[in-house]
Amino acid sequence: MRVVLSTYGSRGDVEPLVALAVRLRERGAEVRVCAPPDEEFADRLAGAGVPLVPVGPSARALTKAAPAPSSLPQRAAAVIAAQFEAVTAAAEGCDVLVAAGMMPAAAGALSVAEGLGVRSVSVTFTQLTLPSPDRPPLTYPGRPLPPEVTDNRVLWELDARNVDALFGEALNTNRVANGLPPVDHVRDYVVGDRPWLASDPVLDPWQGASALDVVQTGAWILPDERPLPAELEAFLDAGAPPVFVGFGSMPLHTSPDAARVVVEAVRAQGRRVVVRRGWADLALIDDRDDCLAVGEVNQQALFGRVAAVVHHGGAGTTTTAARAGTPQVVVAQAADQPYWAGRVAGLGIGAAHDGPTPATASLSAALARALAPGTRARAAAVAGTVRADGAAVAAELLLDTPAREDGSR
Missing domain, CATH: 3.40.50.2000 (Glycogen Phosphorylase B;)
Structure with missing residues (x-):
């Protein structure tokens, strides 16, 4: 056929x-x-x-x-x-x-x-x-x-x-x-x-x-069977689970300083950060060893090893994070993304950022909600129900x- x-x-x-x-x-x-x-x-x-x-x-x-x-x-x-x-x-x-x-x-x-x-x-x-x-x-x-x-x-x-x-x-x-x-x-x-x-x-x-x-x-x-890059494996093994930040295919025209905002927001929560470059071209903002920039990676494998996932709210990323049982922060940009942000918040498996343009304080506050123990417990419970x-x-x-x-x- x-x-x-x-x-x-x-x-x-x-x-x-x-x-x-x-x-x-x-x-x-x-x-x-x-x-x-x-x-x-x-x-x-x-x-x-x-x-x-x-x-x-x-x-x-x-x-x-x-x-x-x-x-x-x-x-x-x-x-x-x-x-x-x-x-x-x-x-x-x-x-x-x-x-x-x-x-x-x-x-x-x-x-x-x-x-x-x-x-x-x-x-x-x-x-x-x-x-x-x-x-x-x-x-x-x-x-x-x-x-x-x-x-x-x-x-x-x-x-x-x-x-x-x-x-x-x-x-x-x-x-x-x-x-x-x-x-x-x-x-x-x-x-x-x-x-x-x-x-x-x-x-x-x-x-x-x-x-x-x-x-x-x-x-x-x-199912993605690709191994994670050696540099990323070493970073994950070097400390507590970091926060992943990536906006997929969204260029983030509304936030030209997005990389600095997201890195500082994660650091404000005392966490390390993995930044995916993506179509937004996110990059490192300094040479500190608490931040790593990556390109295309196996997100199924990575999401199970991070403390939270900050993303744009695409259907695929939302589903992958939900299956991993990892709390999410959705910074919705357009189209169906506000809907997915609402679903994440409504299910109690993460937080919806208010608006498409994050500031350090607003993103850090949303991340704090996602990192709360109750949110992680709820995310783990929902993970087992996702087909x-x-x-x-x-x-x-x-x-x-x-x-x-x-x-x-």
Whole structure:
């Protein structure tokens, strides 16, 4: 069986597909992943023995450029066009296509599958993209929802109009050029009637009292067997567990002095610190021996050996820290990250920083809450409830279940 997994976005959009690809290969499927051409994504897939089909421009370069919100339709048009070009060739003759990532990329990939007559599944990694009267939608840059409107149903209707205004013309231009009819509502086309929710039911319990028949598989996580670098091992062994600080694929444009702030905040709690450089380019601020900067590392192995994890609130990092039983401090930047910060605080497994721009005092106060004995005990208790089989569940659904039952189109 041939399966194509398609996404466009940051590491958090690519990593789950690596996990699913490996589980599919274990069951004898031929798999390829369509994703941005960034070297870190290519290396991660190559390490898992999965070929990468590069699609569109570098996600890291695009993110670090901090383009104006007004350019979103133009950027989305380029992403959609790239999907039609690259995914069409990759999906020719395949049996099923899985579409994830940012809305225009998923819309393009699903359209490709439709044009080829290939069954497809739409996947999201957080329920916030699924319409529900129980909560408001996320907002798009430059298109805030009116604060005076509190009816979630009305807000989701406004969201549908925003999505059509941002992505509809580009999607339908490409669809018509490829012999497909235009779609009336982009969001509804992407979500479909039976979307998959690839998140953990404890961390992200589906609460939608809506008409959608959501299939929640659990988060797609691949066990990471890579050893930690020798320098990091030595640092961990040299003293008490440090605090890990990393903001993943977030460039932190709002905090140019982020490295100094986070290091001083951790030191204020009497702790050593491991700083992950990431897309924020965090670095050491002095030559003291209580701080170490690292690049790409096995976070599954590292998080179990630190006192707390300070991060941006991506779904993957939140889940990894929760599985490790390590308290978290979430400094949410955008999109679904405030939601994950709220879930961490609500579950009692960490603290949510107030706002996206930390100061030394505010981050230190949040870290103090996370380092409290009660928080660590609660984090350890929740860790045992977080599932690790989501990718295996999804692979079984794709390969063993008829299309009408697995949510395929």
